[in-house]
Amino acid sequence: MFSRSEEDHIKAIHGLLEDAGQASTKDIADRLSTRASSVTDMLKKLAAKGLVRHAPYHGATLTTKGRRHALTLVRKHRLWETFLVQRLGFTWDEVHEVAEQLEHVSSEPLIERLDAYLGHPRFDPHGDPIPDRDGRMPERVTVHLTEAQVGLRHQLVAVKDGSDALLRLLDSKGMTIGRVFTLSARQDFDGSLQLTWRGGGCDLSAQVAAHLLTVPDNP
Amino acid sequence: MFSRSEEDHIKAIHGLLEDAGQASTKDIADRLSTRASSVTDMLKKLAAKGLVRHAPYHGATLTTKGRRHALTLVRKHRLWETFLVQRLGFTWDEVHEVAEQLEHVSSEPLIERLDAYLGHPRFDPHGDPIPDRDGRMPERVTVHLTEAQVGLRHQLVAVKDGSDALLRLLDSKGMTIGRVFTLSARQDFDGSLQLTWRGGGCDLSAQVAAHLLTVPDNP
DNA sequence: GGACATTTTTAGACTTGCCTAAATATTATT
DNA sequence: AATAATATTTAGGCAAGTCTAAAAATGTCC
Numbered sequence: 001m002f003s004r005s006e007e008d009h010i011k012a013i014h015g016l017l018e019d020a021g022q023a024s025t026k027d028i029a030d031r032l033s034t035r036a037s038s039v040t041d042m043l044k045k046l047a048a049k050g051l052v053r054h055a056p057y058h059g060a061t062l063t064t065k066g067r068r069h070a071l072t073l074v075r076k077h078r079l080w081e082t083f084l085v086q087r088l089g090f091t092w093d094e095v096h097e098v099a100e101q102l103e104h105v106s107s108e109p110l111i112e113r114l115d116a117y118l119g120h121p122r123f124d125p126h127g128d129p130i131p132d133r134d135g136r137m138p139e140r141v142t143v144h145l146t147e148a149q150v151g152l153r154h155q156l157v158a159v160k161d162g163s164d165a166l167l168r169l170l171d172s173k174g175m176t177i178g179r180v181f182t183l184s185a186r187q188d189f190d191g192s193l194q195l196t197w198r199g200g201g202c203d204l205s206a207q208v209a210a211h212l213l214t215v216p217d218n219p
Numbered sequence: 220m221f222s223r224s225e226e227d228h229i230k231a232i233h234g235l236l237e238d239a240g241q242a243s244t245k246d247i248a249d250r251l252s253t254r255a256s257s258v259t260d261m262l263k264k265l266a267a268k269g270l271v272r273h274a275p276y277h278g279a280t281l282t283t284k285g286r287r288h289a290l291t292l293v294r295k296h297r298l299w300e301t302f303l304v305q306r307l308g309f310t311w312d313e314v315h316e317v318a319e320q321l322e323h324v325s326s327e328p329l330i331e332r333l334d335a336y337l338g339h340p341r342f343d344p345h346g347d348p349i350p351d352r353d354g355r356m357p358e359r360v361t362v363h364l365t366e367a368q369v370g371l372r373h374q375l376v377a378v379k380d381g382s383d384a385l386l387r388l389l390d391s392k393g394m395t396i397g398r399v400f401t402l403s404a405r406q407d408f409d410g411s412l413q414l415t416w417r418g419g420g421c422d423l424s425a426q427v428a429a430h431l432l433t434v435p436d437n438p
Numbered sequence: 439g440g441a442c443a444t445t446t447t448t449a450g451a452c453t454t455g456c457c458t459a460a461a462t463a464t465t466a467t468t
Numbered sequence: 469a470a471t472a473a474t475a476t477t478t479a480g481g482c483a484a485g486t487c488t489a490a491a492a493a494t495g496t497c498c
């Protein structure tokens with residue numbers, strides 16, 4: 001239906017619209033490690049196919065059709081990541097590149113069966129929501145760890161904009177997605193945090209905490 | 220490392236060498252639904268890369284390097300087929316097309332973890348052997364059902380050159396890979412066979428039986 | 439508001455992988 | 469062995485996707 005390159009562009013535009021509210025030619029090019037002129041070509045092509053609205057010199061947005069396809073790509077990517085971590089035992093910092101390939105495999109039955117096999121997960125191993133078959137996102141009220149209340153129990157549900165280095169740091173401290181912990185203390189001096197959980201705990205700097213999203217986990 | 224098209228050609232050549240002992244330009248073209256002239260182009264390219272030996276006007280063979288790569292493709296294809304049937308619940312006549320896509324996903328850790336997850340299977344759901352990481356095939360002594368001994372128990376272990384129609388016929392009669400049965404009778408007139416097993420049985424024409432490979436299953 | 443910097447598009451070229459048509463080699467037939 | 473049929477290669481072309489360089493539009497800064 002769509003080529004690998006078309007799908008990559010659609011996903012990049014979707015990501016930029018989510019992150020920044022707009023998708024310029026240059027930003028798309030940077031995200032895909034390609035050149036602005038190549039992106040212009042592709043935008044014309046995708047506009048002709050009715051997936052993208054291209055306002056020359058003013059970036060691109062997705063049509064309803066484009067957004068729908070972007071969401072199926074996100075769905076496939078996150079379901080494969082869940083499979084790789086939950087079933088094959090990859091660590092969550094290793095899976096992105098492989099999922100990037102798997103998401104382009106085109107088979108509706110495959111993805112629906114995979115979804116069922118994984119128990120219809122609502123969030124992937126990074127804590128990001130998995131769109132359902134119709135593109136609907138599950139909702140969840142999250143709190144930045146920097147603003148979470150001291151003395152209460154919380155659960156780590158997502159890492160925003162996590163570099164590999166950050167993911168490894170978290171892994172090494174035992175801060176995996178799903179971790180339930182008590183926020184024992186916050187230092188006024190530098191905003192660093194002390195976390196404890198049954199059998200362990202760790203300290204986190206404010207820089208790290210700024211990337212972590214939590215939900216209250218009150219017993 | 221190699222493009223989708225290069226890998227398709229390598230696999231086609233390997234398949235033809237297995238089935239017919241030689242791979243002519245035309246046979247490769249037919250197998251890939253492409254044209255002989257396109258195949259000639261690709262043979263030159265693969266020869267330059269050291270994967271194929273191309274004797275102009277006399278077909279192609281694989282170099283050691285080419286054969287090694289062909290076997291990793293076969294390994295990937297059959298492991299994915301096993302996953303699709305055993306874990307996702309596909310029927311064995313549905314999986315080929317999807318496995319065809321999955322086998323081109325390139326990640327050594329992925330395939331080794333998948334292999335372990337499936338319990339290092341030695342044969343796929345069609346009963347075909349799965350090469351190990353080093354390209355070694357597991358061995359098995361098989362007997363064509365047409366030559367199997369009447370009155371004894373046998374197990375169906377493979378279907379050779381099975382069309383979708385044949386696979387569906389077998390499925391509808393309950394003749395799945397792994398089926399253990401007693402060969403009750405062979406008609407001299409047309410070679411048709413009568414099979415029975417606990418709770419069932421079926422009749423098969425000689426044409427069908429010619430595609431079935433069995434191993435003795437003596438209690 | 440004009441000059442400069444940046445972004446974007448256009449123009450033209452290249453590679454990969456495919457095609458058709460024509461030329462050439464091999465194989466089969468009489 | 470000559471001719472016919474088939475297979476293979478060569479030659480030339482086309483579409484997709486990418487690139488560089490140049491032109492055009494937009495944004496920024498004094």
